[in-house]
Amino acid sequence: MRFVDEFRDAEMARALAAKIVALCEPGREYKLMEVCGGHTHTIYKHGLEDYLPQQITLVHGPGCPVCVIPMGRVDDAMALASEPDVIMTSFGDMMRVPGSNGSFFDAKARGTDIRMVYSPLDSLKIARQNPDRRVVFMAIGFETTAPSTAMTLLRAAADGLANFSVFCNHVTIIPAIKAILDSPDLRLDGFIGPGHVSTVIGCRPYEFVARDYGKPVVVAGFEPLDILQSIYLLMVQLAQGRATVENQYSRVVPWEGNGVALGAIAQTMALRPYFEWRGLGFISQSALRVREEYAAFDAERLFAVPGVRVADPKACQCGEVLKGVLKPWECKVFGTACTPETPIGTCMVSPEGACAAYYNYGRFARQRLAVVSES
Amino acid sequence: MTAGNTGVPAREELVLERIDRVRRARPRVREDRITMSHGAGGKATQTLIEAVFLDAFRNPLLEPLEDAAALAIGGGRIAMTTDSYVVSPLFFPGGDIGDLAVNGTVNDLAVAGAEPLYLSAGFILEEGFEVADLMTIAASMQAAAQEAGVQVVTGDTKVVERGKADGCYVNTAGVGVFRHDRALGVASARPGDVILVSGPVGDHGVTIMLARGGLDLEADVRSDTAALNGLAAGLLTAAPGLRAMRDATRGGVATILNEIAAAAGVGIVAAEDDIPVRTEVRGACELLGIDPMYVASEGRLVAVVSPEDAESALAALRAHPLGQDAAIIGTVTGGPPGIVTLRTAFGGTRIVDLLVGDPLPRIC
Amino acid sequence: MCLGIPGEVIEIMPDEPDLARVDVSGVRRVISVALLAGEGLKPGDWVLIHVGFALSRIDEAEAAAALKFLAGIGQAYADELAALAESRIE
Numbered sequence: 001m002r003f004v005d006e007f008r009d010a011e012m013a014r015a016l017a018a019k020i021v022a023l024c025e026p027g028r029e030y031k032l033m034e035v036c037g038g039h040t041h042t043i044y045k046h047g048l049e050d051y052l053p054q055q056i057t058l059v060h061g062p063g064c065p066v067c068v069i070p071m072g073r074v075d076d077a078m079a080l081a082s083e084p085d086v087i088m089t090s091f092g093d094m095m096r097v098p099g100s101n102g103s104f105f106d107a108k109a110r111g112t113d114i115r116m117v118y119s120p121l122d123s124l125k126i127a128r129q130n131p132d133r134r135v136v137f138m139a140i141g142f143e144t145t146a147p148s149t150a151m152t153l154l155r156a157a158a159d160g161l162a163n164f165s166v167f168c169n170h171v172t173i174i175p176a177i178k179a180i181l182d183s184p185d186l187r188l189d190g191f192i193g194p195g196h197v198s199t200v201i202g203c204r205p206y207e208f209v210a211r212d213y214g215k216p217v218v219v220a221g222f223e224p225l226d227i228l229q230s231i232y233l234l235m236v237q238l239a240q241g242r243a244t245v246e247n248q249y250s251r252v253v254p255w256e257g258n259g260v261a262l263g264a265i266a267q268t269m270a271l272r273p274y275f276e277w278r279g280l281g282f283i284s285q286s287a288l289r290v291r292e293e294y295a296a297f298d299a300e301r302l303f304a305v306p307g308v309r310v311a312d313p314k315a316c317q318c319g320e321v322l323k324g325v326l327k328p329w330e331c332k333v334f335g336t337a338c339t340p341e342t343p344i345g346t347c348m349v350s351p352e353g354a355c356a357a358y359y360n361y362g363r364f365a366r367q368r369l370a371v372v373s374e375s
Numbered sequence: 376m377t378a379g380n381t382g383v384p385a386r387e388e389l390v391l392e393r394i395d396r397v398r399r400a401r402p403r404v405r406e407d408r409i410t411m412s413h414g415a416g417g418k419a420t421q422t423l424i425e426a427v428f429l430d431a432f433r434n435p436l437l438e439p440l441e442d443a444a445a446l447a448i449g450g451g452r453i454a455m456t457t458d459s460y461v462v463s464p465l466f467f468p469g470g471d472i473g474d475l476a477v478n479g480t481v482n483d484l485a486v487a488g489a490e491p492l493y494l495s496a497g498f499i500l501e502e503g504f505e506v507a508d509l510m511t512i513a514a515s516m517q518a519a520a521q522e523a524g525v526q527v528v529t530g531d532t533k534v535v536e537r538g539k540a541d542g543c544y545v546n547t548a549g550v551g552v553f554r555h556d557r558a559l560g561v562a563s564a565r566p567g568d569v570i571l572v573s574g575p576v577g578d579h580g581v582t583i584m585l586a587r588g589g590l591d592l593e594a595d596v597r598s599d600t601a602a603l604n605g606l607a608a609g610l611l612t613a614a615p616g617l618r619a620m621r622d623a624t625r626g627g628v629a630t631i632l633n634e635i636a637a638a639a640g641v642g643i644v645a646a647e648d649d650i651p652v653r654t655e656v657r658g659a660c661e662l663l664g665i666d667p668m669y670v671a672s673e674g675r676l677v678a679v680v681s682p683e684d685a686e687s688a689l690a691a692l693r694a695h696p697l698g699q700d701a702a703i704i705g706t707v708t709g710g711p712p713g714i715v716t717l718r719t720a721f722g723g724t725r726i727v728d729l730l731v732g733d734p735l736p737r738i739c
Numbered sequence: 740m741c742l743g744i745p746g747e748v749i750e751i752m753p754d755e756p757d758l759a760r761v762d763v764s765g766v767r768r769v770i771s772v773a774l775l776a777g778e779g780l781k782p783g784d785w786v787l788i789h790v791g792f793a794l795s796r797i798d799e800a801e802a803a804a805a806l807k808f809l810a811g812i813g814q815a816y817a818d819e820l821a822a823l824a825e826s827r828i829e
Contacts, residue, residue, distance in 0.1 A: 001661065001763075001764050002745065002747075002785070003745035003785060003802060004661070004744075006802075006806055007806075007809075008720055009721075009809070010720070010721055010722035011817075012809045012812065012813040013721060013722055014722070015809075015812045015817070016809070019812060038742060044725055045666075046719045046723050046725070047717075047718075047719050047721065047722075047723020047725045048721070049723070050723040051722070051723060092664075105410055105412070106406070106408070108410070109409065109411070110408065115589070117589065118590050118790065118791060119790045119791025119792070120790065120791070121792075122590075122591065144743070144789060145789065147794070148771075148789065148790050148792040151771060151773050151774065196743045196787070196789060199743075199794045199795040224721045225809060229805075229809065250798070250801045250804075250805065251797055251798050251805055252743075252787050252798075253795070258775075258794065260773070260774050260775070260776055260777070261774045261794070264774070327387075329387050329390040329391065330390075334390065334394075335390065335394030336393060336394065339397075341418065342405060359394075360726070360728050591768055591769065592766050592767065592768045593766070593768070594765055654764050655764060655766055657764055658763045658764025658766040659763075659764075659766045661744050661763065661764065662744050662746075662763050662768070664742045
């Protein structure tokens with residue numbers, strides 16, 4: 001596969017790994033955060049940590065837009081889906097996220113009409129094909145996905161569709177990064193920046209991290225060589241005592257972002273004054289809602305959603321794991337009450353939430369190391 | 376705190392041990408309603424089988440939970456299996472529910488090491504289903520049966536109201552005879568053994584996903600449904616040290632590797648680069664964010680052989696039209712027991728665990 | 740996040756210039772290229788695809804440069820290894 005296979009080359013990886021080791025100051029520990037869930041996934045899927053020295057710890061950040069949706073919002077979505085004439089459409093990622101009364105998957109088992117879609121455009125198509133039903137699209141994701149929802153809203157408006165609406169749960173990445181940086185119990189040395197969010201927002205929004213907090217940011221692609229190279233670039237900056245924003249993913253990310261995408265978001269959506277992030281609490285100006293001009297397509301206005309705030313279960317320590325303060329196995333309920341089959345909190349819900357990733361891949365480090373050292 | 380030379384802190388080890396204890400505990404179905412996960416062939420399916428069926432029917436013949444049961448009858452040994460086919464859509468590129476049913480049943484018998492002989496075919500038909508479609512399905516079944524050298528010798532028909540049975544469900548049972556005394560079974564895998572697959576994986580699962588229409592993807596992918604008894608017979612002859620065979624259906628290659636590791640209490644190391652996957656199947660999986668290791672095939676077998684027989688087993692597979700792209704994909708190790716480790720194409724390693732349910736397309 | 744995959748533009752749909760058929764390793768799908776309006780997208784171009792939308796055009800020059808950098812590091816590493824293998828102190 002072009003633009004994919006070349007960035008999975010093992011030889012180059014070994015070379016990069018050697019360079020990374022050479023940049024480590026003896027006795028110094030490095031904590032680098034990869035913000036984005038997609039990066040967490042790549043790291044585990046390709047076994048990237050086998051290439052890194054013990055001194056470098058990768059801390060998994062809150063960049064999993066599925067994980068951060070609070071239980072109350074999931075309950076709202078389930079309420080929408082339960083309306084008699086509603087077809088709820090959703091990405092696969094949402095299907096297992098638990099609310100107070102189970103997940104979309106469980107609701108489907110009880111007979112609720114919930115359908116998985118690959119694209120919001122597919123949701124529009126279902127709306128056109130079912131004029132007597134009301135179709136709701138569960139919109140999730142960071143700025144990577146918001147433009148697609150925005151374009152879909154514009155399309156629905158242009159076509160005058162009467163039976164389509166969006167339940168908007170888009171969140172924005174910068175406030176989350178700032179919340180991490182402002183967290184008192186966290187010491188990070190640098191950030192592996194989210195590659196696909198940056199195709200939309202560009203690289204400028206991260207400048208405050210370098211300027212005000214003195215931490216380097218390297219916007220990274222999603223192939224394993226991209227991430228290794230980004231770690232290398234971060235280590236170079238740290239060795240030189242610099243802190244700037246660099247774009248490793250320049251083949252895809254334009255420094256200024258995508259103006260058309262940003263325009264579509266601005267036209268159809270507005271920032272909510274605050275939004276609750278599961279595990280991180282309320283963060284101001286961190287999420288999007290549908291604008292008044294597009295009220296006819298705003299599920300929150302068309303339907304009465306309960307809007308009840310549901311607190312995370314007491315046992316849940318996701319907040320600290322999300323901020324990188326606790327490692328997954330340090331959470332009291334990790335692996336016993338909270339497993340991928342029976343997730344309590346956000347970090348276990350999505351396959352690349354930090355706890356799920358550790359449970360499925362990372363916890364076998366001991367065995368993996370045994371296998372690796374035999375070879 | 377570190378423990379020994381593994382570099383894993385002692386407190387972390389305690390947590391990991393606690394998790395392993397919980398996982399080994401008696402399986403219990405937590406849900407009070409069946410969900411689609413229970414049918415996906417992964418953890419949820421296994422728990423259901425163990426907690427409900429094994430618990431209720433418990434007997435030594437059932438316990439191995441292999442694809443077919445080996446029964447001693449009248450001085451000889453026969454193999455018996457059963458399957459149900461509920462695939463939707465009923466017709467798809469490369470086949471239909473009919474040949475899927477025949478091939479699937481034949482394969483369960485073949486991988487047990489038996490010679491498949493006779494099938495039963497029970498049909499549950501939805502009121503309103505087109506007779507012409509039923510005739511097409513029956514014709515496919517006959518063609519598949521002839522190809523495999525088996526006969527459908529008994530059957531049953533039921534009709535249910537409109538809205539049930541998705542058109543047509545097919546249930547089969549199959550009977551075969553063991554022409555030898557060898558006891559095959561995944562529990563007999565031992566360190567040093569070699570694991571082979573007979574061809575590229577994931578074609579059937581991707582075909583069905585695309586045929587369902589919701590994803591709007593076009594690709595030149597066809598189901599790989601095929602009868603494996605020829606391949607299996609060839610392996611039995613070429614590899615006296617053949618330990619076990621499995622057909623890679625729902626849950627994919629990853630599930631089978633886990634079943635072997637768990638049953639035999641061994642470790643498995645597989646190489647991602649060596650697992651054959653067609654380009655279009657890989658493309659579809661990348662696009663949807665699905666791992667081909669968990670995607671179903673319907674005409675591929677996975678074999679565990681002694682190391683001395685690896686080359687002749689591979690040659691035997693490749694000599695057969697259905698096994699031309701056969702490959703060695705991994706080896707059995709002493710441990711850690713029950714763990715399947717994958718050497719990624721990139722050179723790192725990761726663990727391949729059982730999925731809870733179906734692999735779902737993702738956007739993140 | 741997250742799942743964005745490179746694909747090649749096969750054709751711009753004749754009646755709907757906002758839509759294009761793309762190819763990912765032999766798998767084809769019609770996606771929206773509305774977010775790249777004004778960039779003069781044509782068959783043969785490569786784009787990053789996410790949930791049925793093209794988010795960005797892949798800059799082949801930048802891709803080549805990235806690979807060259809990586810290959811350079813790879814070569815330097817190989818050279819170093821070779822030098823290490825050849826050198827002896829005793």
